[in-house]
Amino acid sequence: MSHVCSSLLMHCMDFRFGQAIKDFMSQKNLMNDADMVAMAGSAKNLVNPETRDFALKQIEISKTLHSTKTIHLMNHTDCGGYGGRQAFADEQAEYDKLTGDLKEARELITDQWPDLEVKLWLCKIGQADGQSTFAFETIE
Numbered sequence: 001m002s003h004v005c006s007s008l009l010m011h012c013m014d015f016r017f018g019q020a021i022k023d024f025m026s027q028k029n030l031m032n033d034a035d036m037v038a039m040a041g042s043a044k045n046l047v048n049p050e051t052r053d054f055a056l057k058q059i060e061i062s063k064t065l066h067s068t069k070t071i072h073l074m075n076h077t078d079c080g081g082y083g084g085r086q087a088f089a090d091e092q093a094e095y096d097k098l099t100g101d102l103k104e105a106r107e108l109i110t111d112q113w114p115d116l117e118v119k120l121w122l123c124k125i126g127q128a129d130g131q132s133t134f135a136f137e138t139i140e
């Protein structure tokens with residue numbers, strides 16, 4: 001019996017995302033069509049040599065078991081895996097690091113599996129009227 005899905009979504013484990021991730025998946029038609037990997041810091045685990053093998057293994061398993069074609073790789077602002085907002089001098093420095101890691105992680109994935117499509121996302125967490133807001137930006 002084979003189970004096939006189109007995608008794998010790798011994102012941070014951060015609980016603040018719970019509903020936002022569901023909304024994102026729904027908008028992208030990924031609900032029940034994507035393997036899900038949640039790790040603190042998401043793309044950081046691919047870039048970091050100490051955790052890379054584990055992170056790549058999740059992709060390999062998804063590809064082997066479920067014939068996954070697309071990897072959605074997501075980082076987010078104010079990520080505890082990166083030390084939070086306070087770990088960066090300013091918003092631009094945080095943006096550069098988070099998107100830089102996403103791009104580096106994409107290269108690591110496509111070096112190993114050139115047939116995989118890798119889509120990059122940055123979720124910007126903000127505040128409005130005392131509520132957290134989540135804006136998903138595609139990174140080229």
Ligand SMILES: [Zn+2]
Nearest residue numbers: 012014079080
């Ligand atoms: Zn996080």
